[in-house]
Amino acid sequence: MSDFDIPVLDFSRFREGDAAARAGFAGELGRACRDTGFFLLKNTGILDAQRTAMFTVARDFFALPAEAKEAVAIANSPHNRGYVAQQVEALDPASGVADAKEAFNVGLDLGADHPEVVAGKPFRGVNLWPAGEPTFKAECLGWYDACLRLGAELHEAFAIDLGLPEDWFVDKFQAPLATLRLLRYPAGGEGIGAGAHSDYGSVTLLATDGVAGLQVQPRALRGTGEWLDVPSVPGAFVVNIGDCLERWTNDVYVSTPHRVLAPKAERFSIAFFLDPDPDAEVAALPTCTGPDRPARHAPTTGAQHLAERLNATYKHRS
Numbered sequence: 213m214s215d216f217d218i219p220v221l222d223f224s225r226f227r228e229g230d231a232a233a234r235a236g237f238a239g240e241l242g243r244a245c246r247d248t249g250f251f252l253l254k255n256t257g258i259l260d261a262q263r264t265a266m267f268t269v270a271r272d273f274f275a276l277p278a279e280a281k282e283a284v285a286i287a288n289s290p291h292n293r294g295y296v297a298q299q300v301e302a303l304d305p306a307s308g309v310a311d312a313k314e315a316f317n318v319g320l321d322l323g324a325d326h327p328e329v330v331a332g333k334p335f336r337g338v339n340l341w342p343a344g345e346p347t348f349k350a351e352c353l354g355w356y357d358a359c360l361r362l363g364a365e366l367h368e369a370f371a372i373d374l375g376l377p378e379d380w381f382v383d384k385f386q387a388p389l390a391t392l393r394l395l396r397y398p399a400g401g402e403g404i405g406a407g408a409h410s411d412y413g414s415v416t417l418l419a420t421d422g423v424a425g426l427q428v429q430p431r432a433l434r435g436t437g438e439w440l441d442v443p444s445v446p447g448a449f450v451v452n453i454g455d456c457l458e459r460w461t462n463d464v465y466v467s468t469p470h471r472v473l474a475p476k477a478e479r480f481s482i483a484f485f486l487d488p489d490p491d492a493e494v495a496a497l498p499t500c501t502g503p504d505r506p507a508r509h510a511p512t513t514g515a516q517h518l519a520e521r522l523n524a525t526y527k528h529r530s
């Protein structure tokens with residue numbers, strides 16, 4: 213396997229396999245996380261029917277009149293939820309080009325009377341929902357839960373690969389900072405779909421409709437101006453490591469820059485960004501540090517890390 217491979221991993225080996233199969237899966241996963249930080253994950257247990265329904269409601273949402281979408285604009289939420297119109301966000305601000313995509317964010321679904329919402333805890337707030345769209349809300353929350361479970365199981369495999377107890381991450385993902393993001397890239401091939409960036413969280417689970425456009429820049433290509441197309445396998449998730457897990461693993465796992473070209477045909481994708489609990493300590497893992505590898509980053513928390521990454525100008529790696 214070279215730096216250029218985006219391997220396809222079979223999650224049923226981990227979920228249904230014996231200890232040896234689970235260890236084998238974890239080893240392959242670990243290699244992908246160290247090399248490219250991107251892999252495809254098939255046989256996740258999420259049914260095609262649920263995936264189809266999710267894409268259908270996303271398509272219907274973006275087809276609503278602009279006023280209906282603006283009524284749930286992210287500007288109305290202090291907690292990173294709601295609708296983002298085209299040309300509003302620039303994931304690569306240094307490029308001077310805004311993203312052609314539009315998006316809708318859903319966070320952990322807490323009621324207005326939840327103690328952490330009442331207390332005004334950062335990122336803890338109510339979701340914004342378009343009026344009269346109960347199916348939209350139900351599918352979004354169903355997808356959110358399915359991704360949360362899958363993300364938690366993946367962290368068991370990360371723990372095995374990293375030489376930690378299998379349940380090491382469990383108490384760090386009890387009520388995590390996770391964001392579901394529906395994305396629509398308009399047809400036409402103008403500008404950039406989503407500018408070059410790395411993701412902020414621990415891991416991202418991405419479902420796409422198969423329309424090409426997503427590209428990654430593994431370490432070996434940095435500075436060359438060359439990008440690698442991410443292949444599409446029907447039903448499989450594109451999974452990538454984000455900055456939080458890179459930091460947690462003391463840079464053993466890699467959070468790889470990626471971008472989305474403006475597609476010729478309309479393109480939809482459903483991203484799920486999984487960050488740990490707000491108060492979870494994110495400090496270099498004991499198995500990723502040693503005399504030859506001192507901790508490279510100061511300890512932080514889930515909420516602090518996310519706030520810094522959302523507020524800061526995006527990082528530029530040389």
Ligand SMILES: O=C(O)CCC(=O)C(=O)O
Pocket residue numbers: 393395406411418420426470471472481482483
């Ligand atoms: O839509 C995609 O394929 C990727 C989107 C992405 O990278 C992001 O929103 O962080």
Ligand SMILES: [Fe+2]
Pocket residue numbers: 409410411470
């Ligand atoms: Fe991304």
